Amino acid sequence: MTAPRPGLSPVGAPHAATTAAVGPGEGPALVIEGLRKSFGKLEVLRGIDLVLAEHEVVCLIGASGSGKSTLLRCVNLLEPIDAGRIVVEGEEITAPGVDVNRIRRRIGIVFQAFNLFPHMSVLDNVTLGPRKALRLAPAEAEARALEFLERIGLADKAREFPDRLSGGQQQRVAIARALAMRPDLLLLDEITSALDPELVGEVLRLVRELAEGGMTMLIATHEMGFARDIASRVCFLDAGRILEEGPPAAMFSAPREERTRQFLRRIVEAGRL
Amino acid sequence: MPASAGRPRRAGQPSAVRSTLVAVASTVVFFGVVAWVVVSSPGWPAVQASFFNGEVFASSAPSIVRAFWVNVQLFLIAEVLILALGLVIAVLRSLPGPVFFPVRLLTTAYVDGFRALPGVLVIYILGFGIPGLALPGVPVEPFLYAVVALTLVYSAYVSEVYRAGIESVHPSQEAAARSLGLTRFQALRHVILPQAVRRVIPPLLNDFIGLQKDTVLVSYIGVVEIFRQSYIQQAGNFNFTPYMVTALVFIVVTIPLARLTDVLIARDKRRQAAGGVR
Structure with a gap:
């Protein structure tokens, strides 16, 4: 699979204007600094610092409620942040006055519950973004969508509606929908958590192919085996902070922090590692 | 099975x-x-003569059915306007954020106001009040005011139906649409509204049935429609049978719609049970 790099960006690199010293492909793909986010009195993210290099795949692990999903939603600007900044390909996307729609076109997200559009065919699900947000001609959007559906092995389902597909197929379509925007960065939010165990494999296989193709990804996951295989780095989130991070081999075999050890012990007891 | x-x-x-x-x-x-x-009651022969007179039925039916055409025009024109205006109001009322507070305030006042007023009052006030101002260039056609009054009253109800539909679409659908870079309006237009409207078609049909029957209210401002025509026939014949003709016309027209509404509701239930909505 080829890497959808910024050079292929169909938006005509609209972010070039604000990209001063660091152009795409030179600096880090994603920089998060001092990110804080509260819902009412509950502070969910308490100062997150994280840097992703180009083509890097970083997995976020941690208990439910540790802030993994919120972090991803903040990066996609689906949640306004309270403090800190987020920089994608050299552009500060959390700066005031930034066009959120333009930013979101460059950052794909795949949700735990797929969130496909139930009233549209698979093909329309995948072409909606390219047609409406990128303003591609319908024929061009369709050609692009079919290309991605071909890659995920569901081209024959293009005319079906989502409710006719298995969970694994739906999630693969959701990934194709995000990829059809040719994003610079892909966020995956526990994308196998809602799947029957026998359907997890096909989705993880697809993500692995994307990683091999060079896609920069930030992945919240409970699949530790998958994280160990695919991640260049693993971050353990605990109570809204990155408590520990490192290469997967070190994280899973010799975690430094007691909280990390506890978490991994529970995962092992549950038979998930 | x-x-x-x-x-x-x-x-x-x-x-x-x-x-x-x-x-x-x-x-x-x-x-x-x-x-x-009923038939063995002491007053039955008299009631039969004044409500179920075959001759009067036959002589009054043609003019009454012809007058119903006015009602049909009324409810068809009004329904198109109601569906459009109701949707606009529902969308405006759903706009989030402090900037849109005045918009929400105005639309809420509109919906509350026109749901509070009896329809016949709105028809009276518009039908007699506005021409009564005698402003130059303002039309005096009662039919026009009838359409406007029914549209105002029913769009208030219909906007609430739409709003319920919009709120029934899970927020994750909007998140998915916005995450692709669609604007708020695009997400509404292509993702939220198509799902919302599909879900509220049965209650919209219900309101359409109500509108059909309420078209008789405009007889009060001098539109000669079915109810007015049956009154004319009743007065001319000293017999109530023309009203029975009118009743029959409404039954024939609205019952198929009511059945259709039930069929659609049943179909929606089956779909939800099957785990998906098209």
């Missing part, structure tokens, strides 16, 4: 054939008794 496969029949439970027979028998007995009570 044979009935016995899912739920074994217990001893003493009636079979399907027997259930049908019991239903038919009880229906016949019930309506037979009602009919007998």
Whole structure:
């Protein structure tokens, strides 16, 4: 699979204007600094610092409620942040006055519950973004969508509606929908958590192919085996902070922090590692 | 699937054939008794003569059915305007954020106001009040004010139906649309509204049936429609049979729509049970 790099960006690199010293492909793909986010009195993210290099795949692990999903939603600007900044390909996307729609076109997200559009065919699900947000001609959007559906092995389902597909197929379509925007960065939010165990494999296989193709990804996951295989780095989130991070081999075999050890012990007891 | 496969029949439970027979028998007995009570009442001959007079029926029916065409025009034109205006109001009322507070305030006042007022009052006030201002260039056609009044009243109800539909679409659908870089309006137009409208088609049809019947209210401002025409016929014949003609016309027109609404509701239920909405 080829890497959808910024050079292929169909938006005509609209972010070039604000990209001063660091152009795409030179600096880090994603920089998060001092990110804080509260819902009412509950502070969910308490100062997150994280840097992703180009083509890097970083997995976020941690208990439910540790802030993994919120972090991803903040990066996609689906949640306004309270403090800190987020920089994608050299552009500060959390700066005031930034066009959120333009930013979101460059950052794909795949949700735990797929969130496909139930009233549209698979093909329309995948072409909606390219047609409406990128303003591609319908024929061009369709050609692009079919290309991605071909890659995920569901081209024959293009005319079906989502409710006719298995969970694994739906999630693969959701990934194709995000990829059809040719994003610079892909966020995956526990994308196998809602799947029957026998359907997890096909989705993880697809993500692995994307990683091999060079896609920069930030992945919240409970699949530790998958994280160990695919991640260049693993971050353990605990109570809204990155408590520990490192290469997967070190994280899973010799975690430094007691909280990390506890978490991994529970995962092992549950038979998930 | 044979009935016995899912739920074994217990001893003493009636079979399907027997259930049908019991239903038919009880229906016949019930309506037979009602009919007998009515027909054997002391005033029946007089009521029959003034409400069910065959000759008057035959002579008044053509003009009454012709007058119904005015009602049909009324409710068709008004329904198109109602569906459009109701949607606009619902969308404006759903706009989030402090900037849109005045918009929400105005639309809420509109919806509250026109749901509070009896429809016939709105028809009166507009139909007599506005032409009464005698402003130059302002039309005096009562038909026009009838359409406007019905549109104002019904769009308030219909906007609430739309709003319920919009709120029934899970926020994750909007998140998915916005995450692709669609604007708020695009997400509404392509993702939220298509799902919302599909879900509220049955209640919209319900309101359409209500509108059809409420078109008779405009007879009060001098539109000669079916109710006015049956009054004219009644006065001319000294007989109430023309009203029975009118009743029959409404039954013939609205019952198929009511059945269609039920069919659509049943279909939606089946879809939800199957786990998906198209």
